Amino acid sequence: MEKVKVIDAICGAGKTSYAIQMMNENTFGKKFIFVTPFLSEIKRVISATNLNMTTPIAARGKGKKLDHLKKLLADGRSIAITHQLFKMMDHEAHELIQQNDYTLIMDEVAEVIEVFPIASQDIDVLINGGHIRIEDDSSVTWLSDYNAEEKYALFANVKNAANLGILMAFGEDKLQMVSLLPVSAFNSFQEVYILTYLFDGQLQKYYYDFFNLQYNKYSVIKSEEKYMIVNYNNRYDQREKLKELITIYEDYSTKGRPSTLNTNYYSRITKAHKYLLSHSWYENAHSEKHKQLQKNLISFFRTQAKTTNNKLFWTTYKSKAKRLSNAKCKFNKYDDREKDNFVPCTIRATNDYAHCTAMAYMVNRFLNPVEKQFFLSHDIHVDEDLLALSELIQFMFRGSIRNGEKMACYIPSERQRDLLKKYLDYLL
Known part of the structure; x- marks a missing residue:
């Protein structure tokens, strides 16, 4: 039986609606775990299903939410949880999932890899001291019998991660580490459905390749008021409709002078413009560049x-948002969305900004270099352009185009604009 189905369909195509329909048509008594980024979506899914689905709670004085999740799993209940709780599940939870033949429905991809915070010199200390061994598959084995928490508190997190089987080390001249979501988080399920878009550009795809976890891609369509999945075909995206709805700001000339909104950061005779508005550009750019971008x-x-301020949304890297915020583009460092119109650049699966008719995407996304090198070190191809495009499309679909309404788009990165144009013409 095919285990993993990736439903790769454009935002608004009906992926979640198909999943709810599938759960409601459950004639074989399957048990489901529905994973979503937002608590509000949990409520919506629970109310839309007929499974007597529930969600774990952290009762005061009665244990953590993970403990309640395990009890619900042991009872064989269908459950809706957040990505954060999915990430926290341990070996015991995975065993309960496997024992009860659960089906996973994951709305948007999981956070499957993180850079592990340790210096290469400290990795050398651990190896040379006989405390860790790097296996052929890059996994890290903890060898020492001393109590790291007491004697080497600095390395306690290394011991814990290694013992959990999630720590990987790689590199030739300079060793680095990443932590991976345990593959049992997916293998413990009888079936897996991933609801996403442009999967081939996302880290979970490369993670599946690393663990040789096989999957097939599908599109979702609606026929006679019923949703169904069919063999993947990007023409089901109907990108022509999206192209009609968006207006991408381009440079224009006034009395022979070009607009500076897109072109004031670089000379076109260099290759440096490819990386403008990347995270490293923000780190190294002079404050005058930030002020110009703010203007x-x-x-x-x-x-x-x-x-108007309540009809726009914008983004940059959150750590740089304060530098660009202004009278129009508000940023509240406490994430109070009632006081700003800033949206994280990695936002997914929310309709909170569907009334907004204009957006600004002030980033130029590249993969974290450590994560990229990890996959490349295992001969896994990484498509950074598709990653950048995927996040841009996800961000755009938070706005009014979700409702089939026109939207103005400011995307000052030439690379990001070019990727979007190629996508709209089915060239990506």
């Missing part, structure tokens, strides 16, 4: 899109 944001929303 550009104001100018776009006042002269190009002419949008």
